[in-house]
Amino acid sequence: MxxxxxxxxxxxxxxxxxxxxxxxxxxxxxxxxxxxxxxxxxxxxxxxxxxxxxxxxxxxxxxxxxxxxxxxxxxxxxxxxxxxxxxxxxxxxxxxxxxxxxxxxxxxxxxxxxxxxxxxxxxxxxxxxxxxxxxxxxxxxxxxxxxxxxxxxxxxxxxxxxxxxxxxxxxxxxxxxxxxxxxxxxxxxxxxxxxxxxxxxxGGKYWKIDNKGQFNIFYKKLYDSVVNSPLMKKYHELGTSVNVIPLSKINGMPTRNFSQGSFEGAREISGERFAEKHLNQQIACAHCQVGCIHVASLRERFSAEDQHYKTFKVSYDHELIYAWGSNLSIGSTEEILRLLLIVEKQGWDAISMGTTLAWTVDAYAHGFIGDKETVGLIPAFGDAKTFEKMLGRIISGHNEFYRSLEKGSVFCARIYGGKEYSIAFGGNEAAGYSTGLWGFLGYATGVRHSHLDAAGYSIDQGNISNPQSDEILTRNLYNESVWRMILNSLVICLFARNVYTKEIILEGLDVLGISGWTEDRLIKTSRHIHALKYKFKEDCGFKFEDQELPGRLLRTVTSSGMLSSERFRTEIDRYKSFIADDRRSLGI
Amino acid sequence: MSKLLRVLQREQCIGCLSCMLACSRSWFAALTVEKAALRIRNYAGVEGAFSIRACYGCLEPDCARACPTGALSNRSGGGVILDVKKCDNCGDCVKACVPKALQWDVEARQPIPCRHCGICTGFCPNAVIGMTDSDAGTNGPDMIKPARKDQ
CATH class of the missing domain: 3.60.9.10 (Aldehyde ferredoxin oxidoreductase, N-terminal domain)
Known part of the structure; x- marks a missing residue:
């Protein structure tokens, strides 16, 4: 071979x-x-x-x-x-x-x-x-x-x-x-x-198949589990925005800068509503038969008095609906799409920019910033028009304050105050889940401070129906984070994480003639990669000790109830000890 | 009766390229989109409907007519077959196909005529392409009979 x-x-x-x-x-x-x-x-x-x-x-x-x-x-x-x-x-x-x-x-x-x-x-x-x-x-x-x-x-x-x-x-x-x-x-x-x-x-280079029978049998098995089984159904129907209503029902949909987990306008900005009003088509990445990219179109007049029409298209998903909808208290799909088009053109991280605007509302309301900074604009939840004007001022570099906004909420809170309203972990603005402690722990401990590091929100939701000890939950968070090193080394889409089991991965490597991999070696390699990442992070100055729950979250009811900073601290320390043990045993 | 590959529901294409990969895999044992006898074209921006360029199974194919060496000849039921030994790699056949439905193998410097085998249709998740009886075929894309999803 x-x-x-x-x-x-x-x-x-x-x-x-x-x-x-x-x-x-x-x-x-x-x-x-x-x-x-x-x-x-x-x-x-x-x-x-x-x-x-x-x-x-x-x-x-x-x-x-x-x-x-x-x-x-x-x-x-x-x-x-x-x-x-x-x-x-x-x-x-x-x-x-x-x-x-x-x-x-x-x-x-x-x-x-x-x-x-x-x-x-x-x-x-x-x-x-x-x-x-x-x-x-x-x-x-x-x-x-x-x-x-x-x-x-x-x-x-x-x-x-x-x-x-x-x-x-x-x-x-x-x-x-x-x-x-x-x-x-x-x-x-x-x-x-x-x-x-x-x-x-x-380029036109490619690998040849030199074991056609074995390859085709394996490929068909994968194809069927992607296309013909329920494993990925959610993603090619309403997509991740199917979560908006259920999360809001369990207090897990961040609303008005995470001050609550339930949005009264959830139905109006749900995946169902987007599909009904705007979903133009789903499109796919190369070689993904699922097609989870949901493209919305918005048709509107040039102006109210005008009979000229324009139509633009922009993609949406759960995170965008959170960052530009519920978390800014915007309950109109049209307003969300208009803001998203600006974000797409400018090329900002939509989560970070939306969350930073949410910070401005609280920072203004609590006196950390005022008219001196915002110059005639009053950021307020639900006021999409003002947010649009603020984006315009960021783009034109209106003043130091507006220029600061595109440096993220953590930077802004450092300069202007209002740290408790900057909902960020490890310096990165939080994704759209307010499910409980392990969701936030996942953001804080994750290698890239992302909801995709270990899906702590999923652990929180499992824990509601099937409660486990804190130690087990943190261990699960860690194990998931480590295993994802393998998925991310293969670099499969994480939406297919249930398709690519250990057995399927090993079979796939074997089918391609990439030899020498066993389950044990996959696990060892995942720990090695994971430890290397934390070594780099810590060498750059990252400290588990610095991780804290933003003050706002201590007063928010999540899907799992109220959170305590002591419990957060205990689990951060526990996670830290897992990493330290790994680094010690691997000599990294 | 022989079958012809047809674009049945272009608007349902999500641009996954699964069909192209299946074609290259099956006929060239090649893990690439670049050996496929059909092509999914996309456009800048948020794509809009994709354009699917697959052999129309012409009964009087312009590509064969353009071939100076007779390497392309009419396939029974529509389309063309290639005699690789006769091909002089000129590319005139590809240029002659107005909808760019005949693909070019850059590596081999030869056209990739569609065999109308239908393998690609088995890997389309959305029934965009399908096989129809060749009498449903015409010499032009506008006259193709609409087909149901379950055909």
Whole structure:
């Protein structure tokens, strides 16, 4: 059977030089994706500035990407300008397929282009091209321009930053193809600091199947579990926004900056309502038969007096409905979509920007900011028009206060006060669950401070019906976080986590001729990757001791009732001891 | 009666490319979209409906007519078959197909005529493409009989 080869492309933006290295040994040791990228990042000095030329951006895919259904993601590792430690974000679209087609499983970018530029990769060729004319261009327009400008014989992927990334916003994101994003932890700002507006990748390389019978049987089994079983039904019907009503019913839907968990307007902004009023179509990442990307359209008049009409399209999901709906007390789907279009064009992390606006409402109401900062605008829950004006002022850099808003709520609270109203963990604004302690513990302890690190919200919900001891729940959180190192090294979409069991993963590796993997080795490797991430985080200055529940959450009724900071502290310490034990036993 | 591949419900396409991957896998043992005899085209922005370019099974195919060496000949029931030995890699056939339904194998520098085998239809999650009897086929896309989802 063919030996599978894994290559890395290095690009130096300062010099424009590039090169290819065989890193099959790293894939053998770390499986791929997040494992390999973490190893590469951990070799860099933790003290480097996120925006320095030397700071690398490492895009990595795994051995299943493009080959098996729903193995669609690319992982990006970098030093986060938002948290100051490990930056990690995942995105779908066609990027993984295009990297695979180019024959590279890892793309490592360093340096800084002398002027705003974009990078074109066509198999082993990489060219850095000047693009001053793209300065200030929206993330959406940039894709249109580059598709016209650059041709390819192969399927392409185009990733780009919006003006937010160019302004070095640490909550700037990177948009991938249609409506996919490296949303979290500020990759957009990092690319902006490198003067890199966009990357286009394509290529026609591929792996051969040399055991057709075995391959086809395995593939059909996977295909059936993705398409014909209930495992992924939720995602291709209403999508994650199916959660809005049930979460609100159990007090788990963050509302008015997490002051409560139940939103009276939940029905009006539910997945059901979006589907009924706006859902245009579902689209998919390359090689995902599920198609969870929900695209809404909004048709409206140019103005109330005018009979001219326009229609725009923008994607939505649970997190966006939380960040721009319930958490800002906006109960109108139309208002949410209008705000989301601005966010998409600018290229902000929608969760962080929405949560930062929620902070402004409380900061204003409690006197931490006033008219001196907001200059005639009064941020208030439910007032979408004012939020839209505020976004306009952030874009134009109206004053120091508005410029601060695109640095996130933690930065703003440090400057202006109102820390208890900044709902962030580890420096990253919280995702849309107010289910209880383990949801928040997951944000606080997670390697990337994301709801996707360990799905603590799911642990909370399980605990309501089937209560367990705190120790067991924290152990479960830790185990889930560790296991996801494997899923993220393969880089499958986490929505398919129930499809890709240990047995399926081992069978898939065997079918591809990637030998030597056992269940035991998967577990050991996951612990190794996990420990490497925490080493990097702690070397960068991350401390478990610094993690705390924002004051607001001590007065909020969650799905699991009221929370206490003592219990939070106890479980943080427990989690810390798990990591310390791992690092000690692995010598990391 | 021979069958022809048809786009039945274009608007239901989600752009997953599962059909293209199935075609490349089955006929070339290649794990790629680039060896497929059909192509799902997408557009910048939030895609809108995808455009599906699959062989129309022409009875008087322009691609075969454009071939200077006779490498492409009429397939019984519609479409073309390729004699790889006769192909001189000129690409005139691909240029002759107005809807760009005949794909080009960049690696082999030859066209990839659709065999109308139907394997791709088995991997379409949304019944976008399907097989129809060749008498339902016409020489133009606008005259295709609409088909039900369960066909």
């Amino acid at each position: 063919a030996t599978r080869k894994f290559q890395m492309m290095d690009v130096n933006l300062t010099t424009g030089e590039s090169g290819i290295t065989d890193i099959s040994d790293l894939f053998d040791e770390f499986l791929g994706g997040t494992g390999v990228a973490t190893k590469l990042l951990s070799e860099m000095p933790p003290g480097m500035d996120s925006y320095s030329a030397e700071a690398p951006v490492i895009f990595a895919i795994g051995p299943f990407d493009t080959i098996f259904p729903v193995a669609t993601k690319t992982v990006a590792l970098f030093k986060s300008p938002l948290t100051g430690n490990l930056g990690e974000s995942h995105a779908g679209g066609r990027l993984a397929m295009a990297m695979y087609g180019a024959g590279i499983h890892v793309l490592r970018i360093r340096g800084r282009a002398p002027t705003l530029s974009y990078l074109v990769i066509d198999e082993e060729t990489a060219v850095v091209k000047r693009a001053n004319s793209l300065k200030g261009m929206s993330a959406l327009a940039t894709e249109r321009m580059l598709r016209d400008r650059e041709d390819s014989e192969f399927k392409r992927s185009i990733i780009r930053i919006g003006p937010a990334g160019e302004r070095l916003s640490p909550i700037g994101e990177v948009t991938v193809d249609a409506a996919r994003h490296f949303g979290r932890l500020g990759l957009g700002g990092v690319l902006g600091s490198k003067n890199l507006k966009a990357i286009m990748i394509s």
